[in-house]
Amino acid sequence: MKISMNRLKAISAVGLLGFSALFSMSFSAMANANECELKISANDAMQFDTKELSVPASCKEVTLTLTHSGQLPKAAMGHNWVLTKAADMQAVANDGMGAGVDKNYVKDGDTRVIAHTDVVGGGSSSSVTFSTEGMSASEAYKFFCSFPGHWAIMQGSFIIK
Known part of the structure; x- marks a missing residue:
């Protein structure tokens, strides 16, 4: 069986395009999953490391991880994310x-309360996964630490973007 060089190039091109599309879809799905996973840090100076968190409206579920980067114990300087x-x-x-x-x-x-983490002390972290069902890009949402005085x-x- 003899295959012409042009036909071989065409078959190779189709295979390459298929692989490329598959790789692109996998990467896109991975990027979307990462956009729905958030991280935030809090310290002993009563500060979050960001004043704004956002997720695309396409996220049906969001996972947030709070890390307490300080050293003080939960009883003295605990933090959560609400x-x-x-x-x-x-x-x-x-x-609260x-x-x-x-x-x-x-x-x-x-x-x-839409979602909240546990209160953690220095060096600890807590995660929460929550549904965005019922949340809207037109609504204003706030996150905060509900430890007294924080x-x-x-x-x-x-x-929600």
């Missing part, structure tokens, strides 16, 4: 103070 609508932030923070550290300074059953300083915007 997500609410901007309008609910202060009330959720105030209600009464919940105590055992409940991560988040009131039991508080439907205004929310007024430790806060930022969460944006």
